[in-house]
Amino acid sequence: MDRYRGGDRYNNPNDSQPYRHPRGPPPSRSSNDSPINRHRGGFSGNRRPFDNSPPRYALNSGGGGPGFRPVDGDGGFRPVGVRNARSYNNNNNPSSEFEVPLSGPRFSSDYEVPLSGQKRPFDFPGRGGSPIERFGGGGFEKRSFDGDGYDKRHGDGGNFSRKQSDGGNLAKLFVGSVPKTATEDDIRPPFEEHGNVIEVALIKDKRTGQQQGNTVFASAGCCFIKYATSEEADRAIRALHNQYTLPGGVGPIQVRYADGERERIGSVEFKLFVGSINKQATEKEVEEIFSSYGRVEDVYLMRDEMKQSRGCGFVKYSNRDVAMAAINALNGIYTMRGCEQPLIVRFADPKRPRPGEPRGSPASGGPGFGPRIPSPGIRPPNYGEAMQAPVNQNAWHPMNQQGMLPSDVSMHNKQSSAPSFNPSLPQLSSGSQIISPLNKPNQSPQQFSSGMAPSNVRPSGPGQLQAPNSGGQTQASFSQGFSSQPMAGYNGMLPPQQAQAQAQAQGVASSTTPPALSNNMPPHVLTAMMNQYQLPNQQQQMVQPVHQSASPMAQMLSQQKQTLQASYQSSQQAFSQLQQQMQLMQPSNPSLTPQQNLQGARLQQSSWAGSVPQTSATSGGSNVKPTDSLPAASVAPLMPPAGGPVKCNWTEHTSPDGYKYYYNSTTGESKWEKPEELALFEQQKPQEQLQQKQQVASIQQPHSQTNIQSLPNQQTQIPQLQPQSHLQTQMQAQGRHPQQLQPAVQSSSYQNTGVAGHQNMQGYGYAQMPVAGGSMNDSARYQQGMQGPQDWMWKNKTTGPGA
DNA sequence: CGACGGGACGC
DNA sequence: CGACGGGACGC
Numbered sequence: 175m176d177r178y179r180g181g182d183r184y185n186n187p188n189d190s191q192p193y194r195h196p197r198g199p200p201p202s203r204s205s206n207d208s209p210i211n212r213h214r215g216g217f218s219g220n221r222r223p224f225d226n227s228p229p230r231y232a233l234n235s236g237g238g239g240p241g242f243r244p245v246d247g248d249g250g251f252r253p254v255g256v257r258n259a260r261s262y263n264n265n266n267n268p269s270s271e272f273e274v275p276l277s278g279p280r281f282s283s284d285y286e287v288p289l290s291g292q293k294r295p296f297d298f299p300g301r302g303g304s305p306i307e308r309f310g311g312g313g314f315e316k317r318s319f320d321g322d323g324y325d326k327r328h329g330d331g332g333n334f335s336r337k338q339s340d341g342g343n344l345a346k347l348f349v350g351s352v353p354k355t356a357t358e359d360d361i362r363p364p365f366e367e368h369g370n371v372i373e374v375a376l377i378k379d380k381r382t383g384q385q386q387g388n389t390v391f392a393s394a395g396c397c398f399i400k401y402a403t404s405e406e407a408d409r410a411i412r413a414l415h416n417q418y419t420l421p422g423g424v425g426p427i428q429v430r431y432a433d434g435e436r437e438r439i440g441s442v443e444f445k446l447f448v449g450s451i452n453k454q455a456t457e458k459e460v461e462e463i464f465s466s467y468g469r470v471e472d473v474y475l476m477r478d479e480m481k482q483s484r485g486c487g488f489v490k491y492s493n494r495d496v497a498m499a500a501i502n503a504l505n506g507i508y509t510m511r512g513c514e515q516p517l518i519v520r521f522a523d524p525k526r527p528r529p530g531e532p533r534g535s536p537a538s539g540g541p542g543f544g545p546r547i548p549s550p551g552i553r554p555p556n557y558g559e560a561m562q563a564p565v566n567q568n569a570w571h572p573m574n575q576q577g578m579l580p581s582d583v584s585m586h587n588k589q590s591s592a593p594s595f596n597p598s599l600p601q602l603s604s605g606s607q608i609i610s611p612l613n614k615p616n617q618s619p620q621q622f623s624s625g626m627a628p629s630n631v632r633p634s635g636p637g638q639l640q641a642p643n644s645g646g647q648t649q650a651s652f653s654q655g656f657s658s659q660p661m662a663g664y665n666g667m668l669p670p671q672q673a674q675a676q677a678q679a680q681g682v683a684s685s686t687t688p689p690a691l692s693n694n695m696p697p698h699v700l701t702a703m704m705n706q707y708q709l710p711n712q713q714q715q716m717v718q719p720v721h722q723s724a725s726p727m728a729q730m731l732s733q734q735k736q737t738l739q740a741s742y743q744s745s746q747q748a749f750s751q752l753q754q755q756m757q758l759m760q761p762s763n764p765s766l767t768p769q770q771n772l773q774g775a776r777l778q779q780s781s782w783a784g785s786v787p788q789t790s791a792t793s794g795g796s797n798v799k800p801t802d803s804l805p806a807a808s809v810a811p812l813m814p815p816a817g818g819p820v821k822c823n824w825t826e827h828t829s830p831d832g833y834k835y836y837y838n839s840t841t842g843e844s845k846w847e848k849p850e851e852l853a854l855f856e857q858q859k860p861q862e863q864l865q866q867k868q869q870v871a872s873i874q875q876p877h878s879q880t881n882i883q884s885l886p887n888q889q890t891q892i893p894q895l896q897p898q899s900h901l902q903t904q905m906q907a908q909g910r911h912p913q914q915l916q917p918a919v920q921s922s923s924y925q926n927t928g929v930a931g932h933q934n935m936q937g938y939g940y941a942q943m944p945v946a947g948g949s950m951n952d953s954a955r956y957q958q959g960m961q962g963p964q965d966w967m968w969k970n971k972t973t974g975p976g977a
Numbered sequence: 978c979g980a981c982g983g984g985a986c987g988c
Numbered sequence: 989c990g991a992c993g994g995g996a997c998g999c
Contacts (some may be wrong), residue, residue: 350995396996397996428994451990475993477993523992525991
């Protein structure tokens, strides 16, 4: 979650000045907490490494600056050495530095429980031998422990073959920003707090010498940490990433799965690209905005050489629904204070392979190697498709439902027969996710954690918003089938009030009763709400409010919406919806062309309903709920129907760079290496591909049949998307009503959103730029909004998978 | 099982 | 309008 480099590295100098801390120092939190090694802040914290739910930023992230709490009184001066000492001191008793991790109570209590409790790979925790001994012993330098660990483990896993158990279960983390002077003893302790560290592997500079000790501050080294379980690894990541500074370190360590680990473990993350971020904003602020929709796993702001923000970055979630909810609620809607443009929020493109890195060429289909590229990112490759399948509002909801209804359970159990988007689902699911954030995005973590709205917060602040904060609960409700971690964590973070809100929200969701509206609500929230409550049958265009809605609430919402939405925002929303659709889609037949994939998606969907995609046994996909795909509509340009049986959720795509990559529509995972599944799948069904021409019927073929059975019906059921037309509609609408909407919206949004949470900040850094003639720029904005899509299309076309 | 350099789309 | 930091597998 909140892993930012403590104020030091990341925050620009500017931060300290202008921007920083509008909010002022957080309430109490931290007298002890040093920005560094924050996770250790309180002892309580230590004890419960698992509960990291509460936001752990150093509140001062922005403010490491002056006036801030120097790291424990260091007062700004932080000689490395000192810091080290301190960091450890903070953590535990100095003396126990080493012992702690392994020492009894803490270790056992924290871990076992949460963990699988049942099996503890190592028995050593409780037992006498302290790691120290081991360390000290022979291999103080390193791996002395390894052997031990492994052996023990083997013992445990008796049932399994050693190799399997080890290799299969171990979760390897990559740790960056490790001072070259760091030793295993420095590194192990913090990690031991979150699990049994099986191994610590320091990497020596491979090329240059091999020693680690380059005096230079510069590049730090790195190391690998192995845990027996991914749970432990996850905890460590959450607790330490960008939050813990090793002795001698210049900045917090970066902790993440080693390349290929995520895929291997089946962990997926959903990365969003976020544009139009105020350049003065810090990671923390961005997180605050995005945390309204679910736990933010990481925030990375792009910066230039000077560490100045480039105004864009990446936000990671571990749950797709949450990611989509964020897109829905923020993209084109939420404007950071001081910004003229609303945030651009979309699934990120796969990280572009870098020269030296990729071991195997990206393009290679070779199933072979370990994935070097970890980023299971997130992006549906099917841009073209998406575009084509724009958002039909009607369709949209249904889609969401399915897509969002994550749980396999729901799909399997409930609607196994037909995915028809039935009445029952709509509001619930769609609403849940999307909308939820009734909290102000701006809401600051502190509020959450403290549970009380600081007086300094402005009246209309978050606290005021009693609106159901559906975010948390919603997700919880619908994310069962999913990884489960996200929501839980999220809920945990909620303060009492929030919790209540959630409860309300839930009630709402289930009852379909709209939550109370508040004038204070930020536009994006309102929009979200509106969306949530939109009736399925309505043909609401983003721009056109849904007056027709039957329910009064709906009407209210629509009105509000009308008022709030800006013309260009609408286009952006459409845009985001498209994205979502893409996400939802489940392209199935890998070899199909994009268009074909579209078809495939449909099929898939249907197949889905019928039998769940076991196919997704794929990497990590298994736990993930299958999402349904939205059938894309047909866009003028193309449309070969085709359907391939859907069996594999992986599809091949070509990135803008010309590299081929593979995307799993079910898990949202994307990788450069061709998944074995896909390869197998292709082998199995070479012919089907050829048959694509509108042979939906053909789908009924034997092998594919099971999956596809209900196809026909479903198709019908599936809302037909009207891609471009929809966009056009919106566009037109924009042209017509822009002015009307803009002004009001802007002002309100500005105040409510930008100002709300960060009220205090106004005077400081961000320049407040009230949107003056919003309408004036409509066209330009509009353009922008469209640009994205266009770009996608462009990319897609030029780089069709076929190539 | 490949493996350098240096430069890096187009709008 | 901004697209991935910076390090990456020793034994």
